[in-house]
Every structure is written in structure tokens, then in C-alpha cells.
Amino acid sequence: MDQEEKIKSLQEENKKLVEFGLKKAEMVSISAHQIRTSLSAIKWIIKMFMDGDFGKLNTEQESLMKKAYEDNDRAIEIVSELLLANKSEDIIEKKYDFKEVDIIELIDDSIFDFRGEANARGIEIIFLRPEKDFNTVLADREKLRIVLQNLLENAIKYGNTHGKIFITLKEAGGFTEISIKDTGVGISEEGKNKIFEKFYRDKEAQKKEAVGTGVGLFTTKKIVETHNGKIWFESNTNEGTTFFFTIPNFKPGK
């Protein structure tokens, strides 16, 4: 096979792989939806039993129902994590579409998405908005949103109940630097060198939250670096973690 034929063959193989990847992602998404529908029904029925809608439960029944409810919630979380892992694989490979993005609006949207989860844990999300007009950034909006969601989700998951999350923005030499600080468990000393590795889950994180795939920060780092940005953190055990990342500012005419 000559050079040109080899290239054409590889391109066709790649096209098939991309199509297969998209079909797989769609199948996972549909399956997840179906599993979640069943898990929702189970959740609601168990809660009705626990609330005494079908008569008072004895102590043993109450305890068993509580266990069933918690295990069902864990199954729901696992489905969410699998969906996230599925999307992460997909998202890194997808083409980037760089445009002008209003970072303040994107942060507001991300906070809106996580309001329910944060409220459920009594966690307050405080966005320290810049006082005057702020830059827009040059980014792929969907992927930048994933970065914010991953970092916010971690801050909530590993934050202490009734804690706070602070989000700040500042101009940093042609880039916008965003920080997300939590008052949670922090990252172990051992974990600090591995935290961005695919599938790595810090032991402090595992103590706090058993369910997780460990792909969030790996994907987050890939996305930030594809934007020519940087990501780093400061963390102390039981005091919390602050993640920082930079995204280039939008320059009109470029």
C-alpha cells in the first residue's frame, strides 16, 4: 500500500472510530436515562414507606428502608459518575470551537446549575464579582463550562456541610485567572503530585465520598491546557483547597 492509500485508510478508520464513539456515547446516555427512571421510582416509593404513607413501620423495617434508600442514592450517583466519565472521554477528543465568551455570565450559569446541590449541603457559593466591566475570554464555551462544573462539583462534594465556596476573577497579563476555593477536606500530601492523573482519587476525597471515577480533574486540566491556560492549586488537609486556572482574554480583531 503506498503512502497516499495508507493515509486514506487511516482517515477512514478514524472516521469509523469517531462515529462509533458518538454512537457509544449516545447509547450510554439513553441507558443512563432509563436506569435513572427506574431508580427514581424506587427512590420515591421507598420514601413513601419511610414517611408512613402505607402505615407505620417497625424499627427493623425503618432501618431496612433507610439502608435501601441510601443504597439506591448511591446507585444514582454511580450512574451520574459513569455519565461524566463517558462524556469526559468524548469531550477531550471533540473539536474546539473558540469564540468570545462572557466569563461572568458563564460562572453565573454554572452557579445556577449547582445551587440545588449546594443548598442540600448547606453550602453557600459566593461569587466575588469584579466591581467594573470585565474582560471576555477566548474559549470553547461548552468545554469551559465543564471546567467550571468539575471544579464546583468537587468543591461541593468535598466541602464541609455548611461551608462556603468562593469564586474570584482577576486580570493576569492577557489572561483571566479564575479561582474556586472551598472549605473542605483538602488534598493529601501524597495526592498533590497525582491529583491530575486520570482515575486517581485522593484518599481524603475517598474518605469523604466513596463514589467517583477520578476523571474530572484529568479532563479539566486537558481542557484548560488546550486553551493555552494553566491550572494549579493550593491545599491543606482539613482546611480546604483553592483551584486556580487561566484562560486567554478575547482580543477583538484576532
Added chain:
Amino acid sequence: MLKTVFIIEDDIFLQGLEATKLKKEGFDIQTASNSKEVISVIGRKIKIDLILLDLMLPEVDGFEILKMIRKEKTLEKTPVIIFSNLSEEKDIEKAKKLGISEFMVKSNFNLDELAKKVKELIGQ
């Protein structure tokens, strides 16, 4: 006068559980499980105070139904809670652009939390 919640959900079992809970919490309920039934309910010109809308519906999905609802003068500004097990950003974005009050992933909430959200939005 009781406030009315319009539940649009094709899973009849889940629809029943949602309706039972919200009735217990003091709301009047209208239900539909597909676009034909939605049109029928809208046609009766009942005052609707909140719409609880699933997205994965047969033949005509929740997004199209939401667009249809928003074309009705009396329902242009009616609060809508998307109550779905879809959770992709693209779905949330699409729903927000059509004007929703809340996007709730069903499996993340129990019915007490749903009722609480409905009361927050329209009182009782």
C-alpha cells in the same frame, strides 16, 4: 382557590406518584402523557399556575411541547419546572433558552423536595 399544577409525564406510574404527592400538598392537578393530551388540556382553558414537564416524551419531545406552550398567550409566562432524567448541558441550555424556572434531575430529588420547589415558585 387551589393553585393548579400541570404534570406532563409519559411514565404513568411516575405521573401518578407526582400527582398524588402534589394533591396531598394542596394543589389541583392536570396531567398529560403526550402532545395530544397537552393540546386537549390547554384547549379547556383551565388556569394553570405551574407546569411540571418531562423531556423524553413519545413522538413530540418536551422541548417542542415547551415551545408550543409558550405560544399560548395565557401560558407565556407560566413557571415551568423541567423534571427529567436527562442532564446533559446541551439539554439544560436548550431548556433555559425556552424560559424555565428550574431544571431538576428526577433521580436527584424525592417528592418532598419537588413539592417544596413547587411551593417556592407559586405558593400554595
